[in-house]
Amino acid sequence: MLVVLRHIALVRNLAHETGLGARGFLVDAICPNHSRTDMGGADAPRSAEEGAATAVWLATREFDPAGSTDAQKVTGVLWEDNQIVPW
Secondary structure, rough: HHHHHHHHHHHOOOOHHHOOOOOOOOOOOEEOOOOOOOOOOOOEEHHHHHHHHHHHHHHHOOOOOOOOOOHHHHOOOOEEEEEEEOO
């Protein structure tokens, strides 16, 4: 649990220290879920591509702090399947 709390603090603090996207980059955490990788094993329910989909989506999303959706205006949070997960 302590490791999780440190990761949450790191993501939130870095996001705030960089102006929540105002300096040109975003800081977020993602959960790829149980994916078929060396770590997840051959029996995992998701492909590696499915596990990476949220990371790719975040890296290519349009970011506008005044945007109309969470994906456009929020950084410093945990994402899973393109949705914000409460810490």
